[in-house]
Amino acid sequence: MFNSLKSVRFSNIFFCKNEKLIIISGVRFISVSSKLPGKDKQFLQRSIVPTNHFQDSLPRLPVPELDKTCERYITALKPFISIDKLQNTQQIVEKFKCEEGKELQQELKTSNARNKHTSYITGPWFDMYLKSRVPLVLNFNPFLAFKDDPQPKYNTQLLRSSNMIISSLRFFKSLKANILEPEVFHLNPEKSDTAFFRKTMRLIPRRFAWYGAYLFKAFPLDMSQFNNLFSSTRIPCISKDELQVFPDSRHIVILRNGHFYVFDVLDEDGNIIPSSHIYDHINYILSDTQTPPSHPISVLTTENRDTWAKARMHLEKLGNAEQLRLIDSAIFALALDDETLGNNLVKSAHHMLHGPVHNRWFDKSFTLIITKDAKAALNFEHAWGDGVAVLRYFNEVFTDSTKYHFVGPKTVPANVDASHRVKKLDFILDDAMKSTIKEAQEHFKQSKENLRMDVLQHYNLHRECIKGFKLSPDSVAQLGFQMAFYKLNGKFVATYESCSTSAFKHGRTETVRPLTLATKKCVEEFHKNNRTSNSELKNLLKECSKVHNQLTKEAAMGQGFDRHLFALKNLAEEKGMKLPALYHDPVYAEANHFVLSTSTLFGPAFSGGGFAPVVQDGLGIGYGFLDNFTGCLVSSYTPHRDGAAFVDALHSTYDDIYNVLSKN
Numbered sequence: 001m002f003n004s005l006k007s008v009r010f011s012n013i014f015f016c017k018n019e020k021l022i023i024i025s026g027v028r029f030i031s032v033s034s035k036l037p038g039k040d041k042q043f044l045q046r047s048i049v050p051t052n053h054f055q056d057s058l059p060r061l062p063v064p065e066l067d068k069t070c071e072r073y074i075t076a077l078k079p080f081i082s083i084d085k086l087q088n089t090q091q092i093v094e095k096f097k098c099e100e101g102k103e104l105q106q107e108l109k110t111s112n113a114r115n116k117h118t119s120y121i122t123g124p125w126f127d128m129y130l131k132s133r134v135p136l137v138l139n140f141n142p143f144l145a146f147k148d149d150p151q152p153k154y155n156t157q158l159l160r161s162s163n164m165i166i167s168s169l170r171f172f173k174s175l176k177a178n179i180l181e182p183e184v185f186h187l188n189p190e191k192s193d194t195a196f197f198r199k200t201m202r203l204i205p206r207r208f209a210w211y212g213a214y215l216f217k218a219f220p221l222d223m224s225q226f227n228n229l230f231s232s233t234r235i236p237c238i239s240k241d242e243l244q245v246f247p248d249s250r251h252i253v254i255l256r257n258g259h260f261y262v263f264d265v266l267d268e269d270g271n272i273i274p275s276s277h278i279y280d281h282i283n284y285i286l287s288d289t290q291t292p293p294s295h296p297i298s299v300l301t302t303e304n305r306d307t308w309a310k311a312r313m314h315l316e317k318l319g320n321a322e323q324l325r326l327i328d329s330a331i332f333a334l335a336l337d338d339e340t341l342g343n344n345l346v347k348s349a350h351h352m353l354h355g356p357v358h359n360r361w362f363d364k365s366f367t368l369i370i371t372k373d374a375k376a377a378l379n380f381e382h383a384w385g386d387g388v389a390v391l392r393y394f395n396e397v398f399t400d401s402t403k404y405h406f407v408g409p410k411t412v413p414a415n416v417d418a419s420h421r422v423k424k425l426d427f428i429l430d431d432a433m434k435s436t437i438k439e440a441q442e443h444f445k446q447s448k449e450n451l452r453m454d455v456l457q458h459y460n461l462h463r464e465c466i467k468g469f470k471l472s473p474d475s476v477a478q479l480g481f482q483m484a485f486y487k488l489n490g491k492f493v494a495t496y497e498s499c500s501t502s503a504f505k506h507g508r509t510e511t512v513r514p515l516t517l518a519t520k521k522c523v524e525e526f527h528k529n530n531r532t533s534n535s536e537l538k539n540l541l542k543e544c545s546k547v548h549n550q551l552t553k554e555a556a557m558g559q560g561f562d563r564h565l566f567a568l569k570n571l572a573e574e575k576g577m578k579l580p581a582l583y584h585d586p587v588y589a590e591a592n593h594f595v596l597s598t599s600t601l602f603g604p605a606f607s608g609g610g611f612a613p614v615v616q617d618g619l620g621i622g623y624g625f626l627d628n629f630t631g632c633l634v635s636s637y638t639p640h641r642d643g644a645a646f647v648d649a650l651h652s653t654y655d656d657i658y659n660v661l662s663k664n
Contacts, residue, residue, distance in 0.1 A: 041272050044170035044400055047181040049201045051174075054182055054220035057210035061119035061504035061558045063112050066105040070097045072554075072561040073591075076513040079520040080492040081587055089587040100580040104568045107575070119506040121563045124570040129383035130241045133305045136234075136362045136381060138447060142611040143352040143369075144394055144601075146376040149402045153409055155374040158286060161334060162279045162407045164368060164376065165252065167400035169265055169272045171393055172230050172331060183221040183392060184213065185503075192216035221502045225385030229393060232365040233328040234381050236309035243384050246329035253330035254285055255367075257338065258292035258358035260425040261285050262326050263418075275406040276414035277421075284418035286336060295437045296358035297427055302444040311436050318433065323425040333367040335359050340373045349453040349610050349633055352377040357444055366390065377609075386509055388502050391603070398605030451612060454643040456632040461654040463602070463625035469661045471541060474600060475548035476657060477623055477630060478514035479541070481596055483523045483656070484649040485619075488642075492520060493595035496614070499555035510555040511562035514598070518547040526656060537660045594618060602626060608633060616640050630654065 070093050077086055112120040129140070149155050154163065174180040186193045197216055204212040213220050231249040235242045250266040263281050267273055297320075300311050315324065327333075337359055341348045352369060354360075360367060366380035380390055429437075461480075466473040478497065486492060495515045501507030522540040525532055554560060569583050582588060597614045598621040606624060610633040613620040620635035632650065636643030 041166060041170065041275065041406065042173055043177065043179060044167065044174045044396060045181050046174070046179045047198070049182055049198050050178045051180045051182055051226075052178060052223060053201065053206055054184075054209045054213065055223060055505070056206045057208055058220065058222055058505040059210065059503070060112075060116065061121065061501055061507050063105075063109055063120055064559055064561065064564045066097055066101055068559070069561040069564045070094075070101070073565065075517075076515075076561070077587065077591060079515045079517055080494065081590070085587050089585055092581050092585050096580050096582040100572070100577070101568065101582070104571050104577075104580075108567060108571055111571070117505075119501075119504060119508070120567055121508055122506045124567055125508050125563075126243075126383065127240070127570070128566075130234075130243070131239065135302050135304060135444075135447070137302045137354050137357070137360075137444070138451065138612040140382040141353075141362050141379055142382070143349075143377050143379045143609050144390070144606065145348065145352055145608040146378075146394070146398050146605055147607040148374070151402070151405070154402070154405055157336060157370055157372050157374050158279070158283055159405075159407055159409070159411075160374040160376060160401075161282050161336060161368075161370045162275065163401040163405055164370070164397055165265065165278055165282070165334065166272065166275055166406045167397045167404075168332060168368070168393075170400060171396050173270075173272065175226060175230070180226075183223055183388065183502075185219045185221060187217040187219065192218035219503055221388065222505055222507050223389070224506055225389045226392075228384035229365055229389045230331050231329060232384060234363045234365075234383055235328065236305050236312055236363070238306055238309050241305055241309075241383070244328060249329045249331050251326070251330055252332055252334060253327050253361070253364075254282070254334045254336060255298065255359045255361065256285055256288065256336040257290060258296040258298060258356075259288070259290060260323070260327060261288075261422050262330065262425065263422045265331065274414060276411060277416055279407045279411055280414045280416060280418050281422050282336075283413075284422055288424075292358050295429055295434045297429075297437065298359065298361050299357045299437055299440045299444060301360065301362040302354075302357050302447075303440045304443075307436075307440075311433065311440075314433060314436075315427070318428045318430060320427050323427055326423075326425060327361060327364075330364070333361050333364040335367050335369045337369060337371045339371050341371050341375045342373065345455045345608065345633075346453050348375060348377075349455075349608065349635075350451075352379060353453075353610055353612070354444075354448055354451075355379070357441075366393075386498075386500065386502075387601075388500060391601070395603055395605045450637045450639075452636050452638055452643045453610070454634045454636070454647045456634065456647045456650055457629050458631075458651060458654045459629045461658045462628045462630050464628065465658070466661075471545045471661075472549050473625055473630075474552070475514075475545040476541070477600065478548060478598065479519050479522060479544050480650055480653045480657060481598060481621055482515055482519050483526060483653040484646055485596060486523050486527065487649045487653065488645055492523075494591050494593055495596040495598065496594040497598050497600075499552055499560070501556065501558050503556065504558060507558070508563070510558065510560035512548075512552050512555045512560070514548060514551075515596075516544070516547050516551070518543045534660055534663050541657070541661070596621060598623065600624060610635060613637060613641070619643060619646055 074090060074093060108120060149160060154160060201209060201212060210220055228245060231246045233244055235244050250264045251262045252265050254261045265273055300308050339351060341351060363381060365384055366378050369377045369379060378394060463473045466476050492515055497512040497514050498509045499512050501510050522544050525540055572579055594614050595618045597618055600623050602624045610622040611620050612635050616637050617640040619641055621632055623632040634643045634647055
């Protein structure tokens with residue numbers, strides 16, 4: 001398993017120093033110098049710089065110039081659009097730039113100037129998710145898998161779930177108390193990731209704080225999405241869903257065998273209850289021998305959103321409003337699965353991505369999943385945010401729970417009656433609701449039966465190896481995807497890679513288009529019968545890396561074209577305008593039909609992750625650099641694509657690249 005996200009995925013953060021691109025991917029950006037000893041179970045951190053200290057002074061996401069956006073769009077089309085089609089599209093784009101696009105651009109800038117508290121993409125991007133009517137599972141929700149606890153004796157379902165609950169609550173309380181370390185990228189950590197920096201930042205007023213950090217060459221990141229990480233859910237509604245947050249929640253919800261249980265994890269004063277109590281409550285739930293319900297309501301969260309919205313209204317009319325409220329308002333959801341996964345990566349990927357649906361609630365901001373053999377993962381809803389908040393939680397909770405082990409093999413059970421503290425949620429169903437659930441089960445079965453997962457692990461072309469050749473690991477990985485696809489299909493297709501714009505207030509993501517004229521030329525040269533010299537192939541690899549880094553730098557600085565064109569289209573629709581010809585152009589649809597949808601992640605807690613393809617004839621490629629190897633989890637739908645053949649082609653492609661690079 002190797003991670004990525006679906007429509008908006010995990011991202012790289014990029015900053016420039018003296019024309020050199022520095023790439024940080026999926027890692028924490030500020031060291032935790034204020035980590036608390038394990039004895040203090042209430043807080044994970046006590047930062048002297050408030051969590052939201054930099055939020056007011058973050059720079060705003062720029063609205064790109066229309067001329068540049070049009071130029072970048074045409075450039076991105078050149079590697080895979082025929083000359084005839086491209087000439088027609090160039091005329092359409094030129095007309096758009098001078099006419100409707102010019103009007104929309106001015107309106108967008110005016111609107112952006114009126115709404116200085118946010119970014120121009122925030123509202124439309126939320127709407128894009130919340131208005132979508134397709135099911136969340138396999139379309140939006142990704143998963144991230146944790147590494148095992150380094151100490152095997154703690155790798156039991158009871159101990160791992162108890163410890164991760166406690167660490168999650170310590171993170172939650174630190175965030176809520178505004179004492180979680182702010183998310184900051186340190187360009188020069190020796191000077192800025194210090195006690196002096198923190199003491200200085202604490203004294204600078206919030207409206208100037210970002211500028212103060214900038215003088216230290218430290219770059220605070222947007223943390224607005226953290227507000228939706230806990231006590232949050234997506235509520236299905238007709239036409240457009242809603243995100244709801246319940247700030248006063250004190251309980252969590254546990255799913256086991258399709259049954260729901262809740263118990264308070266915070267007392268009336270907001271303190272985390274004793275760890276032995278949490279241990280006992282989880283043990284009590286695990287001892288429940290009830291078989292899964294014949295009509296599990298959880299499967300409804302896999303349905304079309306309008307279908308689910310209507311079913312939910314009916315559930316409430318039947319008398320289930322309080323049960324649903326307790327699920328919605330829980331601080332987070334924990335799924336205790338009876339399955340044993342072992343080291344079967346393909347089985348694990350399927351399990352964590354779409355799992356036993358009777359034991360999932362895909363609407364929650366995230367669900368912590370722990371199997372019988374203590375394999376752990378997150379499955380999370382995507383509308384509320386991107387990878388920054390999830391990854392921060394993911395890494396912190398792994399580190400905290402495996403370092404302190406609040407409960408262990410010698411934990412003495414508490415002298416409490418868990419049966420009086422744990423509440424099982426029972427649901428009232430009528431024949432109509434049972435029929436709806438059965439239909440949802442059948443719909444989901446059909447949607448996943450053609451989903452395939454395949455895994456690659458390449459031990460020669462790994463991160464440190466690539467860096468040793470003075471190339472960008474991400475650019476080489478992306479080049480491999482183009483080469484493998486070309487090897488199988490003899491053509492190039494639209495490719496997606498996400499880049500975070502969290503360096504800006506309310507930034508979301510921007511698309512990097514890894515297919516460039518440089519990669520096309522390189523791929524074609526590698527596949528010629530009479531190749532050019534080895535030194536020339538190396539030069540082509542360097543050029544690919546250079547171009548890819550430049551595109552990623554532009555995207556990170558808010559200078560891509562995809563989000564800008566999306567915002568202009570959204571604005572035209574809001575104004576009731578006739579949609580410009582650019583958006584009706586078949587080439588625009590082809591450019592946004594991402595056959596290759598990719599995402600990368602690596603980090604100390606990460607063992608894998610994934611998502612389904614974003615189109616039926618596509619490949620979902622999650623990749624990461626772990627423990628001196630490059631890993632990819634490739635998803636596909638048969639018979640549209642053959643993921644196994646792609647993995648084989650990718651392996652031989654990485655062999656080819658490695659052989660070229662390793663020759664003198």
